[in-house]
Amino acid sequence: MNIDIDKKLYTLKYSPDTESHLKPDKEQCRLCKSKTCTYICPAKVYEWNEEKQELIVNYENCLECGACRIACERKSLDWQYPKGTKGVTFKQG
């Protein structure tokens, strides 16, 4: 199923920070087999770059739900809330 997640995310108000509030341990990501974050994230924040063997983190799209932190099989994601003035704003919720 091909879903345009960006179209859904356009409905949200974001105030992105200049640095990521999601900091995976890159060494652990290379060793991670499941890469659960790349499909469990409801905003598709995580993508695996096969060539660079690196996790790309589109933290600006984060919905701050926390699923990736709990689901990370290697428990190697430093997950913090964005700064008080940053991140997503839900108007409906």
Next chain:
Amino acid sequence: MLKKENKTEVIVVGAGPSGVACAITLARAGKEVVLIERGLFSGSKNVFGGAIYTAATKEIFPNFEKEAPVERRNIEHNYLILGEQDSTNISYRKEDNASYSVIRGKFDRWAAEEAKKAGVYLVEETVVRDLIKEKNRVVGVRTELEEFYADVVVLADGVNSLLAKQIGLRSDIETKDVALSVKEVLSLDKDIINQRFHLKDDEGSIVEIFGGPMLGMLGLGFMYTNKDSVTIGLGVTLNELAQANYRPFELLEQLKQHPSVAPLIEGGVLKEYSAHLIPEGGYKKIPKLCDNGVLVVGDAAMLVNNLHWEGTNLAMISGKLAAETVIIALETEDFSKKSLSRYEDKLKQSFVLKDMKTYKDLFDVMHARKQAFLSYYLKKVNAFFEMFTSSDGIPKKDNYWKFIKSIFTDRSIIELFKDAFAILKLLWSILL
């Protein structure tokens, strides 16, 4: 305003239903409260299904039905069992005002404003990063900018509660103890909503959805009607999403396309997409509820009744009971764990922990027997009605026997015994 700089009587972290209920109860008793919210405004980081419950909400806001920005008064509950293409719906309707649909961005904001009016000092756009401990007691919080001190800190920081974890009130959440929920709010004309859901004026309808794209998983779908929008979403336990490699929004899309659901939302324009975790660990996974100088309330304390879909009411009442405990602690100047553990006693005496205890075994049984209860029997309900409504020239008696036989050929006798035993065990644990 604060009497002393950076020191107050109580700090409440998080302006959701539990935090606001706690703060406003304290302020009404004349206590000095700082309520810290990380979002742009209270409600801006908050997501739920939909409903607030009248009895609990009235305990905090006696006139909310007149004053608060509510959407619709729920008069109908539907239990929709989806097969792959077919469905069975059980619908209960009664002129009622037991719950209301609300838009959290409006309701939580209103509630926080009410708290301000009652004297709560509300600090928005501020993240609490750490709790400050002195001599084995929580004495304040550290935000990005400064330190705030208090006699008691109440953690109402939601399902992820990094703070409760930080001070060892709980270990990290396991994937089977939370559901990841995604939802969409779809704009639809008020008259169209009323037609499609058989409503008039401010009446609302709740649809609880079993099966469909969630068949065989511990997951449920939901729909709520708002004034001029419809909410549709689903939540599935995180471990099952992880195992099955499902993208949550793909499941939601499948749900939206189901022939029994699609006509209800046809033409709806996406107003907002959102996601949130629901604490589903139940009674056995409730963290330590207090320690020296600190209390935990609402989602942060896993206070969700996952069978009845109740959360906001448990949150509000836990916030209120925490506040009542803190009022006594302030008056006796005793902020020890022992003094604050009155909160736990109060929760135990209220419906909050009584209900959670009632369903303490529910999730274990459902996890263990999900292929039976969340797949096979759901399909069988639809198969029964397919058989019962057919008129294809086959004598009815033959159909009945074929249906009964199918149960014994589909499932082994041992499995059937296990199913029956699980149900009996569950009923036993609920009723006794």
